[in-house]
Amino acid sequence: MPQGPASVRRGPESCRGLDSLGFIEREGSHARVGPVFRPVVTAARDRLLEAFGARLDSAYLYGSIPRGTARVGRSDLDLVAVLREEPADADRATARALGRTLDEEFPEIDGVGTLLFSRARVLSELERYDIGWFVACQCTPLLGEDLAEFLPRYRPDSLLARETNGDLARLLPRWRDRIAAAEGTEEALRPLVRFMSRHLVRTGFTLVMPRWNGWTSDLREMAEAFAGYYPDRGEQLCRAAESGYEPVGDGAVLRSYVDDLGPWLADEYARVHGVKTSRPPGWD
Incomplete structure (x- = not known):
């Protein structure tokens, strides 16, 4: 049976991950990317732009690398590419090929995953509390306009x-x-x-x-x-x-x-x- 809050050990870490108003703070930043992973991030940024060109609206990092908790040779590189149009099968194939190339080139990472969304979907009302929240709170801007500016603040x-x-x-x-x-x-x-x-x-x-x-x-x-x-x-x-x-x-x-x-x-x-x-x- 579920237990009440009294059974949970809470201390100074209570409300962690929230700002002074109780909203979820954005995770990750480029300042937290370890020196060993910075060439990987730079290459990923350049390859995304080469792969999708003018169709790329914005791109983001997420996961352990921008949080500063990645382990060399053990952690994967997590990317989000937001396109101006709905992604097609060819776009997904392009993202997989880009990931394989980066994974082969950089032994510092163990795999690459790239999520593809359209700008309209990220900003849609239907996805406001799923993909929208994910981009606004868990993703670190890498390229283009930061769509978090068009999304609300989120509470847990x-x-x-x-x-x-x-x-x-x-x-x-x-x-x-x-x-x-x-x-x-x-x-x-x-x-x-x-x-x-x-x-x-x-x-x-x-x-x-x-x-x-x-x-x-x-x-x-x-x-x-x-x-x-x-x-x-x-x-x-x-x-x-x-x-x-x-x-x-x-x-x-x-x-x-x-x-x-x-x-x-x-x-x-x-x-x-x-x-x-x-x-x-x-x-x-």
Whole structure:
């Protein structure tokens, strides 16, 4: 059963990640990018501009590199490219090729992921509390106009929780298909373990975020915050946090996610915050 706030250890770190008015502060900055990663970031900026040219509206960094917590040779480079038009399959192929080139050229990183959105989608009312929040609060500007200037300030409330991670029930069948399609090798399963572990930890955290009243992107801190309210599930989420950082390609872990932890979390999320607003067909 969920526990009240009295069971959660809170101290000087209470309300962390918020400004003096209670809004979520933007994570990351170029000042936090470690010297070893700066050539990678510069190359990524130049390659994005070369790849998309005048169609590129803006670009961003997110993840551990702009937060200053990246590990050399272990962390990936996370990018967002916002186009003036809706991305097409050719754009996604271009982004994948760009990522492969950067990954091969720079041993300092372990993989590159590039999210593609249109400017209209980022600024749409439908995505205001999902992609819009993500760009405004979790992304560091790299190129072009900063779209955060056109978006509201965000609080760690139930609306934000619902619209960011209130779709887990819809995702679980896709996850089962991905697991079934993956080769049963450690190398093939490890990326799935990392991805699904991180997603579940973030979902668990945003479930309790309004009560915790703060923001963090540290997976371990997310899991600990969750465990303060759901001690019966806390150990599971803490293990998932470790797998998010140090994944092992174990099929049993993935099955536990889609058969146990994931369905429970989806049901509890819907009970507490409701279900994420539906998107048009093909929107995602």
